[in-house]
Amino acid sequence: RGPLQTVPTRLGAWNCPKCFGILKHSKFLSLELRGQLPSSLSLSCSNRKREDILESAQYFMGVALLAAQRSRDPSTQVGACIVNEEKKIVGVGYNGMPNGCGDDTLPWRRSGDSPVETKYFYVCHAELNAIMNKNSADLKGCTIYVTLFPCNKCSKLLIQAGIKKVIYLSDKYHNGEETVASRRMLDLAGIPYDPTEPVEKNVVRRASG
Numbered sequence: 167r168g169p170l171q172t173v174p175t176r177l178g179a180w181n182c183p184k185c186f187g188i189l190k191h192s193k194f195l196s197l198e199l200r201g202q203l204p205s206s207l208s209l210s211c212s213n214r215k216r217e218d219i220l221e222s223a224q225y226f227m228g229v230a231l232l233a234a235q236r237s238r239d240p241s242t243q244v245g246a247c248i249v250n251e252e253k254k255i256v257g258v259g260y261n262g263m264p265n266g267c268g269d270d271t272l273p274w275r276r277s278g279d280s281p282v283e284t285k286y287f288y289v290c291h292a293e294l295n296a297i298m299n300k301n302s303a304d305l306k307g308c309t310i311y312v313t314l315f316p317c318n319k320c321s322k323l324l325i326q327a328g329i330k331k332v333i334y335l336s337d338k339y340h341n342g343e344e345t346v347a348s349r350r351m352l353d354l355a356g357i358p359y360d361p362t363e364p365v366e367k368n369v370v371r372r373a374s375g
């Protein structure tokens with residue numbers, strides 16, 4: 167237990183004897199008293215809903231960004247979040263080695279004497295993993311939020327899975343052959359791809375209160 171601190175001004179419950187009565191024994195309140203609760207989670211008796219909430223597209227890209235943080239790729243971490251027409255998340259993934267293949271056994275380098283000694287022959291892309299992790303019967307009509315514009319192989323997968331829209335963050339390989347081929351297929355398949363506004367600062371600011 168840490169030392170008690172002065173009561174934070176945002177703790178509206180202190181002004182309401184009824185709420186304080188209920189909360190004074192709870193772990194939640196004691197965390198706030200010890201200053202360990204992010205201010206964004208402060209308790210309040212206000213009857214007014216919050217208006218300044220994280221917009222849904224930023225939330226989904228935020229989930230993709232968080233997933234990317236699980237990647238062991240030393241140069242490019244990619245996260246993907248698939249969302250259905252009801253705005254429910256149905257699959258999340260990030261780039262990594264195939265299950266059971268060992269992160270420490272296969273190479274992570276970008277170039278080598280042979281392509282067999284580079285990561286490219288082995289890494290499962292974020293989009294592939296998000297599709298494989300799906301928790302719904304199919305992905306028809308879904309939107310994918312992905313932190314890097316999908317490569318040609320991933321676009322093939324997205325098209326075949328029935329994804330109807332791509333929202334991406336980085337397009338750092340815009341002029342690469344794979345990305346050119348990717349756009350070509352998405353265009354032919356009638357799948358729009360739109361950049362998202364930069365979300366990192368917004369998401370991080372909100373998460374830390």
Ligand SMILES: O=c1ccn([C@H]2C[C@H](O)[C@@H](COP(=O)(O)O)O2)c(=O)[nH]1
Nearest residue numbers: 241242244261289291292316317320
């Ligand atoms: O659509 C894509 C494209 C790439 N990835 C993954 C594959 C690799 O792990 C990295 C790219 O590495 P670089 O060092 O930037 O070449 O990104 C993906 O998940 N999805």
